[in-house]
Amino acid sequence: MPYRTIIEPFRIHSVQAINLPDSEARQAAIRRAGYNLFGLHSDEVIIDLLTDSGTGAMSSRQWAGMLDGDEAYAGSRSYYRFQEAVTEVTGFAEVIPTHQGRAAERILFETMVQPGSVVPNNTHFDTTRANIEHQGGEAIDLPSPDAKSPAVAHPFKGNLDIAGLEAVFTKLGPDRIPLVMVTATNNAGGGQPVSLENLAAASAVCKRLGVPLFLDACRFAENAWFIKQREPGQQDRTPAEIARSMFDLVDGCTMSAKKDGLANIGGFLGMRDPELAAECRSLLILTEGFPTYGGLAGYDLEAIAQGLREVLDEDYLRYRIRSTAYLADKVDGAGIPIIKPAGGHAVYIDASALLPQIPRNQYPAQALAVELYLEGGVRGVEIGSVMFGKPQADGSELPAPTELVRLAIPRRTYTQSHIDYVAEVVLAVAARAKAIKGMRIIEQARWLRHFTARFEPLA
Numbered sequence: 001m002p003y004r005t006i007i008e009p010f011r012i013h014s015v016q017a018i019n020l021p022d023s024e025a026r027q028a029a030i031r032r033a034g035y036n037l038f039g040l041h042s043d044e045v046i047i048d049l050l051t052d053s054g055t056g057a058m059s060s061r062q063w064a065g066m067l068d069g070d071e072a073y074a075g076s077r078s079y080y081r082f083q084e085a086v087t088e089v090t091g092f093a094e095v096i097p098t099h100q101g102r103a104a105e106r107i108l109f110e111t112m113v114q115p116g117s118v119v120p121n122n123t124h125f126d127t128t129r130a131n132i133e134h135q136g137g138e139a140i141d142l143p144s145p146d147a148k149s150p151a152v153a154h155p156f157k158g159n160l161d162i163a164g165l166e167a168v169f170t171k172l173g174p175d176r177i178p179l180v181m182v183t184a185t186n187n188a189g190g191g192q193p194v195s196l197e198n199l200a201a202a203s204a205v206c207k208r209l210g211v212p213l214f215l216d217a218c219r220f221a222e223n224a225w226f227i228k229q230r231e232p233g234q235q236d237r238t239p240a241e242i243a244r245s246m247f248d249l250v251d252g253c254t255m256s257a258k259k260d261g262l263a264n265i266g267g268f269l270g271m272r273d274p275e276l277a278a279e280c281r282s283l284l285i286l287t288e289g290f291p292t293y294g295g296l297a298g299y300d301l302e303a304i305a306q307g308l309r310e311v312l313d314e315d316y317l318r319y320r321i322r323s324t325a326y327l328a329d330k331v332d333g334a335g336i337p338i339i340k341p342a343g344g345h346a347v348y349i350d351a352s353a354l355l356p357q358i359p360r361n362q363y364p365a366q367a368l369a370v371e372l373y374l375e376g377g378v379r380g381v382e383i384g385s386v387m388f389g390k391p392q393a394d395g396s397e398l399p400a401p402t403e404l405v406r407l408a409i410p411r412r413t414y415t416q417s418h419i420d421y422v423a424e425v426v427l428a429v430a431a432r433a434k435a436i437k438g439m440r441i442i443e444q445a446r447w448l449r450h451f452t453a454r455f456e457p458l459a
């Protein structure tokens with residue numbers, strides 16, 4: 001089209017009201033929640049950018065498919081539609097449905113990881129890391145050196161550090177490494193994409209050493225779109241062709257269908273090796289369900305089957321990636337530090353650069369996330385030392401490498417005016433950044449503490 005404005009390639013078919021709690025109500029809500037945004041009721045939030053996971057709007061075709069869901073315990077017709085869609089997109093013959101991505105991770109790692117195992121990844125997401133550690137393994141992050149400077153734009157900041165991977169193999173030998181993972185796009189690393197060239201290099205290293213390579217494929221379609229836009233030689237290929245090239249370079253994947261499955265729930269494991277798949281299926285039966293439903297209803301399988309096809313539509317992906325960049329441009333244009341370039345599903349504000357007065361052990365990103373809520377009811381999430389800080393033997397804590405607030409954009413859910421409002425709120429908080437104080441944890445759980453920890457603001 002000859003116009004610059006990229007429009008939403010859909011009409012809104014059904015709407016859901018948003019509550020507009022005032023400042024006093026927000027103060028009371030955050031206090032009750034122990035200054036943890038996960039503790040808020042969604043009706044206390046105006047614009048919810050906590051996650052892009054399972055929060056998107058489904059299409060009329062997905063809803064229509066759901067009405068035709070087959071709820072048979074075994075051999076459901078909906079499973080075969082789901083399997084056909086997954087195999088069409090990924091090329092994997094073995095398809096194991098799970099209730100969400102972390103169930104796929106738990107089953108895969110329980111099958112492959114032992115105490116003492118090491119699993120490298122460009123950057124493990126919280127559930128991936130926790131599931132590896134839960135098996136007694138060690139999850140190590142090998143982000144590309146290009147990812148180290150948030151303000152420097154690089155087309156493929158999600159890449160795996162190939163030299164780092166080689167060094168880990170040389171140090172430990174392949175026997176302690178049951179698998180290597182690559183997360184596309186790299187969520188904890190700023191929603192940044194991985195290039196086909198980088199995936200091919202990782203695949204070559206893994207093949208040479210006989211170690212399987214798995215893709216954390218939650219945002220495979222967004223990653224494919226970035227490859228089309230940015231990788232030489234890929235411009236004339238469709239997102240579906242590029243996605244297939246990504247999957248062709250790996251031995252299997254874990255998937256949360258709550259992201260690029262365009263569904264509200266669901267996930268799967270895909271792989272080529274039938275023996276590994278048989279082991280995973282027996283664990284699946286133990287904890288998730290029979291292999292043709294894996295913890296999902298037949299109608300969920302229908303929604304995912306349709307979503308996997310819709311997500312690779314070029315008009316959708318152009319709109320999706322542009323809507324994230326639109327928010328990033330507004331925030332960056334006002335001089336607020338963010339990870340550059342914009343990620344696929346989210347904008348990541350660099351809280352340590354915006355709030356240099358708050359030391360890392362006082363959780364600057366948590367403090368910023370709380371202020372965004374208090375200012376305008378915008379809920380983001382801390383991706384910093386609350387999520388990834390490592391307790392040390394002496395009682396201190398090793399901070400995370402970065403202190404970020406992620407504003408994740410649900411798919412097909414908010415309009416441009418909602419995003420304009422979010423930008424206004426971010427700018428208002430940034431204008432009073434110097435006065436913002438840190439936080440202290442007063443209660444925390446052993447695993448994934450960020451979901452339930454309670455905080456106290458420091459005076």
Ligand SMILES: Cc1ncc(COP(=O)(O)O)c(C=O)c1O
Nearest residue numbers: 053100101102125127187218256
């Ligand atoms: C990169 C990545 N891997 C895994 C997961 C886990 O998926 P789920 O929330 O469906 O368990 C997520 C979810 O946010 C993610 O972003």
